Amino acid sequence: MDQVNLKKLAKELNLAVSTVSRALRDSHEISPQTKERVRELALKLGFQPNPHASSLRQNKSKTIAVIIPEIENNFFSQVINGIESVTPSKGYHVLIYLTHEDYNKERDILQLLRNGRVDGIMISVSNTTTNTDHIDAWRQSGMPLVLFDRTCEELDVPNIMTNDAEMAFKATEHLLKRGCRQIAFLGMAGNLSISNRRKAGYLSALEKYKVAAPPQIIELTTKDYINRDLLHEVFRRESRPDGVFAAIEKFAVNTYEVCKELKLPIPREVKVVSFSNLQAAALFDPALSTIIQPAYDIGREAANILFKIIEKKMLMPYEKKMILPSQLIERASTAINS
Amino acid sequence: MDQVNLKKLAKELNLAVSTVSRALRDSHEISPQTKERVRELALKLGFQPNPHASSLRQNKSKTIAVIIPEIENNFFSQVINGIESVTPSKGYHVLIYLTHEDYNKERDILQLLRNGRVDGIMISVSNTTTNTDHIDAWRQSGMPLVLFDRTCEELDVPNIMTNDAEMAFKATEHLLKRGCRQIAFLGMAGNLSISNRRKAGYLSALEKYKVAAPPQIIELTTKDYINRDLLHEVFRRESRPDGVFAAIEKFAVNTYEVCKELKLPIPREVKVVSFSNLQAAALFDPALSTIIQPAYDIGREAANILFKIIEKKMLMPYEKKMILPSQLIERASTAINS
DNA sequence: ACATTTTTCGAAATCGTTTGCAAAGAATTT
DNA sequence: AAATTCTTTGCAAACGATTTCGAAAAATGT
Structure with a gap:
């Protein structure tokens, strides 16, 4: 030795x-x-x-955990990047855990971390998470905790997110203004806060303008083949959508794939707008109109708030919500028919 | 308490x-x-x-570190996903560190971890890393270490990578067969092993077929605006490339952007093929021909080998290289002019 | 010159878990 | 019956850094 x-x-x-x-x-x-x-x-x-000796003695680990549903996703990658822009200067280390959209895994991970391995956690809940007891238990034990993007607003915990409802309203309004009258909403199955907020924005836009057909709420999954099958069916209905608002990037990709298969040209037959943090959206055929979330900033700010709590510079009750605005970029996929 | x-x-x-x-x-x-x-x-x-007490006593942390240049990159995201497919079942935790392509950061991170915080590390070196002493020092101290993708073959350490040279050869050959005669290679500046391997494959294809103009090796960076400026200049040369082999996904995107600006239609004026793990490459305008790396498998296998070393089931000298083959998907960006 | 404060350092306890060793009792063998 | 194993448990010493407490030495005040 x-x-x-x-x-x-x-x-x-x-x-x-x-x-x-x-x-x-x-x-x-x-x-x-x-x-x-x-x-x-x-x-x-x-x-x-030796960090273990220090941690044992001082009862602090200089480590935080980031718990996310998946990592093959630009949004979450960018969030991690934002988090990492803060942690090294604080002398902190970052553990990554993936739930794969599985509530049980999420619960187990939170349980696993209840032993001082980390000084705080940042979490974006899975879409199968309906019960939030595991998160509340963590909060009640006084451990620093911050939720981002996929939040649980009913919990008394800091939430960092974007203006989902407002942007969903704008996106739907955008489709309406471009002449769409049968607008479908593609949301994530489950009871996700972001899906609900985005759905609400979509509904309130339809409500306000009163010119469109009734809402078509389509719940998709994490599995591409299931989504494609479902969308196939949707685009063969007699009341086929002429506009699609995808709450998740992946669903816009699925829509493109299906429209290509069914020879439904975008934007002539179907216009598409989507929440997406994909850099290359402008290179799509046609260029995809997107709502870009400030993912990096969300990560950075969530980390900042977590550190304030860890360093006891911020005590309960905290400023509960932080909302960082997204941006709608109009591109060819929602262009007026020429 | x-x-x-x-x-x-x-x-x-x-x-x-x-x-x-x-x-x-x-x-x-x-x-x-x-x-x-x-x-x-x-x-x-x-x-x-208490994990710190255990770690202190047993002199093992049940934690590994993954050190990568950046995370906003499909390849590395997928690698992490592959790693995470192994770690939980081993009872291990995963720390993530980003070097942002900065050798100094990379060196500092390795230094920082020389204290028992982790039981092993997996690293893909930055493109500014020319000196590998920091990695060799780690190896010499007997700490388990695995390199993936961006490897250092001169070091006596397990390397997990793909068949870069072979696939670069195939990609270049593919361009030649589609009629390209002025083929440019877009590589990462610096002395990266993957760049060198891919460049070698490109050169040997040109060498073998002898029908094309001399090699055009173009070294790009991590900064989009620099790349675009440089590519602008390249496509205005009298000997403008009619084929582009991008060693990095980002460079294909830059090429698309510049070709669009310069009104050089792909694939008629310029054909493009690129290493890329972007799911949505098929939706590009035009669909991008790609070489898909088995990123998930690379992560999984690298993790498996690391655990074998950690558990002393594998001792030096190890099987030094593991090569997982990539796949060339031909799409519209390299289609024959119609 | 003596009392008091300040500076500088060491001994030992502590964090929570693991582990070598000893010991007591039960079970087995001689 | 004595000697031996085996089973089960406890005691105490690690692991390495931090921190409380106290002591010696130096500086200051009277």
């Missing part, structure tokens, strides 16, 4: 372990000269304090 | 701490009856062993 630890440093310097520890933590009760001696040797030997 | 620990369990059951510990770890030297008593109370009180 050539591991260098405090004891070895102390022996080498003829000092007590406690002195070395204090010197490295820049304690005021150590003279500048000894501090310098200690630091020099520590640097020379490449001393790195 | 309502935290339940071994001491509390022991007191409650009138047992020694060591007995409780052994009972929970299902040691053979504890009677079935006491085991049952202990387990029952542990479950009732929701006991979770």
Whole structure:
């Protein structure tokens, strides 16, 4: 074991372990000269304090957990990027956990982390999560917790999200203004907060303009082949949609695929607008009109709030909601028929 | 502090701490009856062993680190997904670190982790990494380490990658067969192993067929605006490329953007094929011919090998290389001019 | 010169778990 | 019956850093 630890440093310097520890933590009760001696040797030997010993003693892990449904998703990747823009400067480490949209996994992960492994968690709930007891249990035990994007507004916990309903309204309004009258809403099956907010925006736009056919709410899944089958059926109805508002990027892709198969040209026969953080949306055939969420900012701000709670600079009750606005980019997929 | 620990369990059951510990770890030297008593109370009180204490005592963290250049990249997202398909069943946790293609960050992260925080690391080096001492130092200290995709073949460390040169050859050959004679190679600046392998495949295809103009090696960066400027210049040369082989997905996107601006229709004026793990490549205008890497498998296999090393089931010298083949999907961006 | 404060450092306890060793009792063998 | 194993449990020492407490040494005040 050539591991260098405090004891070895102390022996080498003829000092007590406690002195070395204090010197490295820049304690005021150590003279500048000894501090310098200690630091020099520590640097020379490449001393790195054992994090488990520190964590055990100080009862803090300098680690946070990020729990998300999936990672093959631009939105969540960008969120992680945003989180990582904060953590290193705070000296924190980031554990990643994937629920794969499975409530049981989500519950188990939260249970697994109830032992001091992390100082706080950031979570975006799975679409199969209907019971929020596991999250509330975490909150009640006083552990720092922040929800983002897929939030649970009924819980007394900080929520960082975008203006889903407003943007859904705008997207639907956009389709209406481009002449659509049979507008379908493609939402995620389950009881997700974002789906509900986006659905509400969609409905209120239809309500306000009163020119369109009744709402068509279509619930899709995480499985492409199921979605394609369902959309196939939808686009063969006599009241076939002439406009599609996809609440999830993947569903817009599914729509493109099915429209291509059914030879329904976009935007002539069907116009499409979607929540999406895909950089390449502008290169689609046709270019996809998107609502871009500030994913990076959501991650960054969620991390900032979590650290405020961890550092006790923010106590309950916190400012519960933080809403970062999205942006609607109009492209060819919702162009007027020429 | 309502935290339940071994001491509390022991007191409650009138047992020694060591007995409780052994009972929970299902040691053979504890009677079935006491085991049952202990387990029952542990479950009732929701006991979770403190991981820092365990890690300190056992000198293992049950954690691995994944170090990648960036996360907003389908390839790396899919790799992480593959890694995560292995870790939970092993009882391991995954820390994520981003180097942002910065050698200094990469070096610092490796240094930071030299203290037992993790039991092993998986790394894909940044494109600014020319010196591999930091990686070799890690290897020399006997810490389990696996490289994937962006490897350092000169190091005596397991490398998990795809058949880059072969696929680059095929892609270039594909362009040649579709009539291209001025084929440009878009590679990442720096001295990345994958860039070199892909470049070699490109060159050997040109060499073999001898029908094309001399190689045009264009080195791009991580910054879109720089790439676009450079490509603008390239496509205005008198010897303008009629075929582009992009070694990185992002560069294909840049090419599409510039060709659109310059009104150079793909595939008529320029044909494009690219390494890419973008699901939506088929929806591009025109659909992009891609070389799809088995990213998920790379992550999974890299993790499997790392765990073999960690569990000492595999000792040096290991099987050094593992090569998982990619797949060329021909689409409209390399179609014959009609 | 003596009393008091301040500076600097060391000894030891602590965090919670694991584990080598000892010991007591039960079961088995000689 | 004595000697031996085997089973089951407890005691105490780790692991490495932090921190409380106290002591010696130095600086300051009277």
